[in-house]
Amino acid sequence: MSRSPIVSPLRRVNWGVVLTALPLLVWIVGLVLWPQLGLLLQSFYKVGGDTVTLANYLSIFQDSDLIFLRVFGKTLLYTLAIAALTLIVAYPMAFILAKVLKGRQKLVFILLLATPFWVNELIRVYAWIGLLRETGVVNYLLVDVLRVLPAPIEFLYNDIAMLVVFVYSFLLLMLLPIYSSLDGLDDTLIQAAQNLGADRISVFRYVVWPASLPGVTSGLILVFTLSFSNYLIPTLVGGKSSLWVTQLIYNRFVVATNWNLGAAYSFILLAIASLVVWGLLKLTGQSLKKVLGS
């Protein structure tokens, strides 16, 4: 290694560092922090008013039928269920991919599993509409081919359809991080545990599960935040009773054009989402940088 003749490269390119920092600063300050702060400020004013007030936030306890609280609570509950379901469906596949398949077979499976992930979310939702709607493929099979049903049923526009599509849409966001955590687990560790007499359940509990935890956390966070803030799936697949919190926010901004109230709703969503993410990180002993940053 030769480093002698270089006169501290840092000093020579100080202007370079400034130039490097500028785009990042403009981006984070101008496009992220400032707009978010502006929205936060806005949420403390009434429409057209100029005194600071908590009225927008308090209004959620006063609106008819407590609609916001009910929708919000339901969204939160469903989102947690979606994250848990996705974990259950994806985990075995991640394990098989990381620890059972080898070599060429493994590569083929990675490609097979990653490919649908590149397809637009809208198309993935539309695919399920085509399957489940009244004139859809499932009804065709049940009514015209198998003749188990006398007449088509509408399988869309209910909570179960919505859950199925949510899990479908975010499956790979759960699978890939768990896979990469498990892939990093040294195979000899599993073997050592087996040699020491551990049964399958103990191997899973004390070796496999802890090793997969960073991936599980990152998968849960991704699936949770993306379903919580999703607008498409509840709008296209959910029924009238499946109102989602993002639809309420959208209505405030676009239909009722009450931006201040919409901003307050947005921040409640952001606060609760952050709280859940924080809780997940605490629960699993991970950090955001470790989970998302590598």
Place this chain on the structure above:
Amino acid sequence: MNPISSPSPARLATPFALPWAKLLRWIYVALFLLYLYLPLGIVALLAFNDSDLPALPWRGFTLDWFFDPTGDRKGIFNDPQMLGAMGTSLLVALGVTALCLVVGTTAAFLFERYPFPGSAALYFAMVATIVIPGVILGVALLSTGNLVITVLRDWLGRPFVSAIGLSSLLRPGLFLVILGQFSFIGALATIIIAGRLRRFPIEQERAAMDLGATRFQAILRVTVPYLMPALVSAGVVSFLSSFENFNTTLFLIGNQPTLPILFFSRLRFEITPQINAVSVLLMVGAMSLGLLSLLLGRRNSPEG
């Protein structure tokens, strides 16, 4: 690790081996793949069905929903609105990708090479954009744009602000769409590029400088080629994320819809096999781009 027992892959390959476990495993894998692919396969199939509804039964093969010579059915290539939206999406995605690559690379260098006070906080704010709901990013940017217009008008006067085109830039439209999408896709690009830069053996850059290269030349000739696989995959991720973005775009779009926005509004009002045809094009495009980047990344980076 204590290497008392040499690892035997054969035994490890079946750590959960019970007679029925293996069968169960393959049933699960088969169902999993069916769940992933069947819906998409049917969408693609119905794009070629000679029927006015995107539904079974199969009534024969047609390309009407792509090119319709008679005009009764609206093929995508006979639909100016659809073609326009594709062009708009392409323009936006290229803009976002260019921004992501440039800013992502500079940000990666900053985070990996030059620790500065507040660096961790800035990194946190950047990563947070991935978890902030896209809808909120869009709304916040929209209202900031409005605010800037109002303030500038008070300062500089309405005619001047409109004359330099600022007010139309900061109103809903493609410029805001690009900025809004970039505000979080940039974080994805930065993370990908920084991940590879972290593994770059910095001695190589020093060696180049020992041999007479300037620092800038060393970065351009040695470091950037090393980063190439990461740049390719960051580029593909940025392009696809932008092309498919709906949530952030929804609030920022003006009167020129991107493809997802048009797709969404068509979906709500009338579903025809034309939507399947668009889906086929997008699926083929996205899948081949994705596969390409995976294969390129794999070939160019033997060490990961």
